Amino acid sequence: MIKNYVVEGMTSDACRTSVEDEINEIPGTQGVEVDLKSGRVAVTGEEISDVLVARAVENAGFQLRDQA
Template sequence: MVKNYKVNGMTCDHCAMSVTEEIEEIVGAQVVNIDVPSGMVTVSGEDVSDIDIAAAIKEAGFELDES
């Protein structure tokens, strides 16, 4: 399973690291790739819910772009 998310507010590598660390704590999340300029977050893994991803992103201090 591969899922893509758009995240608002990431401006630097530190932002990306914070989001990555939070997502990697989710059981089943295996690979996290982040493109800071576009705000795109790609998560690979098994049975990772969108709710868990949104919560991890919020814990890191950012929000999903729901548009």
């Protein structure tokens, strides 16, 4: 399963890495792809929790705008 989200405020590779690292800590996550230009984050895995993704994004220092 792939879920898409939009994250605000990411501007660099360090931002991308921070978001990827936090989301990869969520149980069941199998992969994360971040597009800095659009802010889109694609999360691959089983039973991905939107609440946990939002929390991980916040832990990385960013805001989850919406699910794309």
